[in-house]
Amino acid sequence: MTTTAEVRPSLSLDGTWEFRHESRDGWRTTTVPGPWQAAFDDLRESSGTADYRRTFLLPADWAGREVWLRFGAVNYFCIVRVNGTEIGRHEGGYLPFEFVLPPDCLRPENQIEVTVTLPTSEADRFPDFPFPEIPHGKQSWYGPLGGIWQSVSLLARSTPHLAHCRIHADLSGGVKVDLGLSAAHSGAIRIRALGQDGSSAWKGEITADGEQAAARFHVDAPLPWSPDAPNLYRLQLELLRDGEVIDALEESFGFRRIEAREGKLFLNGEPLYLRGALDQDYYPDGICTPPSLEFLEDQLHKAKELGLNCLRCHIKVPDPRYYEVADRLGMLVWTEIPNVEQLTPNAARRLRETFEGILRRDGNHPSIIAWTLINEDWGTRLVENPEHRAWLAETFDWAKALDPTRLVVDNSACVPNFHVKTDINDYHYYRAFPERPAEWERLTEEFAGGADWTFTPHGDGTRTGEEPLIVSEFGVWGLPDPAKLTEPDGSEPFWMESGPFWGDGAAYPHAIRNRFDMLRLDRVFGTFDRFIEAVQWHQFRNLQYEIGSMRSHPSIVGYVITEFTDVHWEANGLLDLKRNPRVFHERFAEVNTDIVLVPKLERHAFWTGETIDLQIVIAAGGRHVPEGLSLRWSLAGRAGEVQAPAVAPLATSAPLAVTIGAPTLDASVNATLRLDLVASDGSVLATHAGDLALLARAPEPPSLTLACRDPELAAYLGALGYRLAKPGEADVVVARGVDADDVDAIRLGGRMLVLADGHGRARGNLRADEPPREQPFMPIVDGRPGIPVANHHYFPGLGLAERHGTMWRGDWISSFSWLKRTGAFADLPGGPLLDLAFNNVAPRHVLTGFQPWEYESRVHAGVVVGWIHKPAVTIGERPFGRGKLVASTFRLTESAPGEDPVAATLMAALIRTAAGR
Template identity: 40%
Template sequence: MAGGQVHFRAILAGPEGPLSSKAAPTGTRLAGQGPAGGRAPWPVPTPSTPEGHWSVQVRVTGPDGATYASPPAPAAAGEAHVSVRIPRPVLWAPEHPDLYEFEAVLLEGSTPVDRLEDHFGMRTVEARENRIYLNGRPLYIRAALDQDYYPVSLWTPPDDAFLMEQVRLAKELGLNTLRCHIKAPHPRYLYWADKLGLLVWEEYGNPSNSQGRAPELCRATLEGLIERDYNHPATVIWSVINESWGLDLSQERDRTWLAQMYDHFKAYDPTRLITDNSACPGNFHMATDLADYHSYYAYPDHFDRWEAWVADLAGRPGWLFSPHGDGRPTGQEPLMNSEFGNWGLPDAHDLLDGEGREPWWFATGATWNEGVVHPAGVRERYAGSALPAVFGAYRDFVRATQVQQFRALKHEIEAMRQRPSLNGYVITEFTDVHWECNGLLNQNRQPKAGHALYPTVIAGTQLIARPAGSRWALAAGETVAVRVQVASDSAAAAPGCTVCWWLEEGVATPLPGPGVGPRPGAQRGSLPGVVLPAFGVAEAGTLRFRAPVSGQRVRLHLALLDRHGREICRGYEDFGVYVRPGAEGVRLWLDPDLAGAHPGLAGALEALGYAVSAGGLGAAGDVALASRLEGPALAHVAAGGRLLLLAGAPQDLPGGLRIVDRKDGQWHGDWASGWHWLRPGLLGESEAALENPLDLDWAGLLPEHVVLGAGEAQADWLAGYVLGWVRLPAATALGFRLGRGSVVATTFRVAGCLGDHPAAAPLLAGLIARLRDPAFRPALHVAKEAR
């Protein structure tokens, strides 16, 4: 489309293939691709055009029913080029997917001998000045990765209605784009994206290496895909390579090829954006329209690392492009994260066939990541773990993981929306794919928890609330300051808006319901004079509320109103309120090494009312605090004493128990997600603040180490961590007997957080109370070992 002119390129074809030597896939033909896909050992000549006077005529029908026609255009060398002028063209966009229908007729002389009907849309897409523009307006990409697998038929869509419903579901979730990942989508996939208004990012299947004929075939395959899908306005981005698969970017040859492919495809299809290599850690861009990158972090325990990474990406870091000095960054490429996400398990009951059998893929994944992703036996594994005592029925646990997935995506998306230099994101992923269960939907396209709320998070306009100091754990009675921002990709700025807020106390549901309003007497207020930005993020102000004086969960609700009082969007944020426990009369012995590593620990303990001694151990009834089970602490336990082991480093314990760093094994949870849990009954007056899996109100306190070797004694676990398909369970607070005494070992970072984190003191008090309880007698009894 240029100046209201629509240009058609008609390629004539016969039984032996295209009659044009310029028809894609040119590289494949020159490499020896014969008719009907058969391999030929020699270059295949282009068939000659049959004798006669051949021409092509095109008739176009617009969205309003108006028709436009061209005169017959003669065919030469197997091609005909036709132009149709359309005054005042209607542009296609996701909000109004207006399409033009056309009919192309092949004439021999004046006799029609063939006809083809199709559609097209008129739109522009470009990248400039760190922005993506669709039809001249900035575009914020709200996308999900779609691996384009199907429940039974795998690579083939079940039927047309399935594809239509899939596009509808994507839009229902708030998405405006699907990134169809490393496979060519079915043409009807694109048909419904065109019809219903959904952008598509396409990429072909990468080869496993770039040797031999692979580079030539890569180019030819993507040329063919572009030729096939050129008329679809929904497709706005092409990827050449994903995560450098098939390439070795340490080699100059492969880097040069990648840069050449960007140049080639930018010229081959100037109507779309080209990303050379959708990059991830370990690789990079050479030349590209989009500076996109992939990253995964565990939530909530590594959320601070996620925010730091997002801030780094937003600053256009040097690691986006080749470190070898041969990259070609312009400094203007739009920045975006094109893969991130977290897991939410599907309910295995929903995946059974008509005879109650698990799907075949439950048997796969055993060799990946030490079996974390191996689904087989998940229900039985769950039943035999400590998890039912925490979550209840298996279905309840599954829903809890999906709630955590929603929370993770909410906060991760908000962190990106706070950075105005970023231009979008791609959630991994649209649907689960077999054991890979980070989909917004399961593989059968059934919704997960939070489905109705996703449009408030995957939204063009979004309210973001961040507590001061990024602390979601509140001390009872404290005054809380919350920074409020408005992120928007609106067509125009809207001044005079207001953010109304209210506090819901005693929250008993993990996610808010629709249309919740303030209860009588609720704390509430407003932030007037808010400007809804045209594209970017604006400060709405800081609100303040007072936390309740009792332990509970509270929910801050926000609503953005325009100057006429009409609601534009909503947001919310949850907090845990923790009560400071009393500890008068409780005597503690503090190991000197632990006290030395945490200079403020003794003072924090005394401030809570504990009687702290760092000298010689007192009576066996005293509770000792140590970071290692050795020396006086070990002797104290063996003689019948009680020890709280605040372990912050790897070590071997008696009885084959050991403490390991999560980052050294599979327990990091940065891709196949893990979930932290705490056994109910430990937090005393703060018990009502507890919700499993543990959320952001435990950030900073969550363990970076786990306790292994007690898998058969999960009844003694007071807290734990489990990954993926209920695999690699590990304790994070564990009771056991040693000699005549008792130990509770925990890897929660209590020692370093006690004076600052409101949840640390209730947890410490609960663990000490459990140790001092005469009825506390763990089943796990380990032998004393020489030290």
């Protein structure tokens, strides 16, 4: 067969081009491909118009041939000139286009000029394509992307030539090939299909008549394509004229079938559990331009090491090499149309044109199994606009008709939006532990039960009830190691200055190390490196818990972790932006795999010597778990095993009951609960390892007495074994808030513990009484004369804020809650970050008003958000006169006295701290 290179030679025009942006004087050089925002520090956030130019020499042996100029992608609108002659215009930022070069404009040496416009939202300046009405994806999050961001090349081809090839390969071996030609042609087209090993699978000839041609043939015993066996076939095409080959083309394809039926996913007829990650497809230097084919291969190898079998390429059309690598190495891809901001008629047209272009360019890739039309209602208004719901249902049907071989999602939904008509019932929700595991469990339980809130409540949807359930976004942040992200000259990457307007400022990476030092967090974590390691393990433990929770519900058949890699300021990746692994990289496949062991416990902290009752669920994923396996467990020197039942694919076992007698220990420890599913030959099919806190009972000093005016709180403290006395006779006063009498008592040497967990009257601060208001001005702002006086004017000078509804909640941009394990708090194992042992006591309020220097010694527990922003305190102390106040927002009285070892131990530590013992 004649190769494509032999009959359609090409010349790459990648490399150095001259560049000029309208906002700057003069020309400078840049590298194509790549957005201008990646090339120039002074244009990071710029849109508008720019010019590119370069020269090329036309190869002498191309004389007499039709010459084409091809662009992989240019964002967004461009005008192309050669030697001063305009040869074409193109609108659309993600897909290829090409122009034939008129012979009369060509010379031995030629100059190309490309004027590129990336519009803003200014409709008066860009009336034909304002930014809100063009497909733009995450440019509204991570910054604009303008210019020639994919490769440019010259090609010499015949007239006519093979312009397009669409391949439909049925799992039974049937192959349908639809060809488009650049011009009418009457003649033979020679076809040959080659197998993975290069052997001939079929060959023959068809006759072209006009600009279209089609072939039908059958491959015997085809090898199906899957992530575990990415069997690819090659289709070689030769266009003949009078028996001579005038053009050739080669395309890869695979035999692959994806189905959604009976609430499940099937790949090639076999059950499929989707283990995906959201992939923004951003890169460390080129933003959206990958640095090399080798880089794409490396990141896909790492994805497979992590146990992933799918990447959800998020609202972006990637470089075509992305799919080539996924095909070759074996990775399912769920692809999405880049969103618009406003669904006007022009925007709706562009969305459909973009999908048609994606299908034309990428439709032969077996790795692509699903399309998303809209993400999270971005660009539409499904909740309020029935016309948008009707448009979405109609567009779903249109897309399914264009490509019946793949699944289509109408709107990948989150609160408060929903589905209208879809192949997959997917939903996004974020909850983090230890603060909100109960909310996560309730959401997951409702979703697994087919919650009504996933579909339109307006009666205008189509729901079969058999749509597979997939949690298509969830996760928490870790943080990358900044030392691994520096530029060759030691400077930080440009994107460290991004994100200041996201997450109420918590997404700003620059100067993270300074904030670590300012808050004296070295007193908590030891070093900055240990802090980074701790938050990465925190990310792992969250994902382990959440994946286990989902896997225990067999009706949920997949998930998509947010996300595969960090993206600039967004630090929730399994890899950082340079594709450096997190500390848990080698362990993550234990969690993110087909067969998973899920321990179910009411709590994760126990007294030493206590009996631990747990149930273990075996989730089979896409594999069958055979009979005759043993489930082995071990904890703190204790071990045992039970027989494991067989489990069908996409099912879970009945819970297996296991009782463990925790050893009696002199000191508190974090002990690893290890579970292994073991075959008779000793091989391990699945494993789980997670920590449980085993706390030793610590008797209180018999001389320590407490006073408490709150009868309910006094009864609780008495049930814990504390001796109660009158306020003037007690070592420590325990209360929900502070009044003027308490302040005076502290001034005279009193010790006080305030449990500011939201149960008392002290809502905006720790004061139970009402301080006076600012005088003499008396505007009425809330029904009462006067302006409230700032908290810092009255002891203890602290604010009390709810985490709910603020960035301290930490469900998306994670909050990192910590507790110093020194002094009286050394009896609490683990740390410094709070883990699941604290899930029943984790604070829902924080204290504000502490200065950074106070974190040295007056702050014992606190929280930071994202890149160490919005510091707040959950245990802190303030001296006053001869006395001292200790305040805590931990919820220590929500379980029965002594039932929760962490609550009881933390209460004892707080009382000792307040007493100075």
